[in-house]
Amino acid sequence: MSHFSPHPLALLTNVPLIAGYTLYGINTLMMVLALRNGEMSLLYPIIALTYVWTTLLSYTLLGEHSNFYKNLGILTIVLGVAVMGRQGKK
Numbered sequence: 001m002s003h004f005s006p007h008p009l010a011l012l013t014n015v016p017l018i019a020g021y022t023l024y025g026i027n028t029l030m031m032v033l034a035l036r037n038g039e040m041s042l043l044y045p046i047i048a049l050t051y052v053w054t055t056l057l058s059y060t061l062l063g064e065h066s067n068f069y070k071n072l073g074i075l076t077i078v079l080g081v082a083v084m085g086r087q088g089k090k
Helices: 008-012 015-037 040-047 049-061 068-088
Strands: none
Touching (some): 015 040, 040 068, 049 068
């Protein structure tokens, strides 16, 4: 069994890894700003849409197959976020 020992320079020059960390950092800053001025009970369900986007992108970009249960889960999340959004407008 081989031991994984990445070279630090290889990690620093891995463009997809650096791009992922950059996007994660931008997302974190945006969440901090949003939570400062917004309702947490309204913003956190919107974060659940991440699961929807990830699943839809995996269908289109990675060619993964959908099934009834995945699609039912996506529909449940979208409906839940929509209901929470309606509650926030009162």
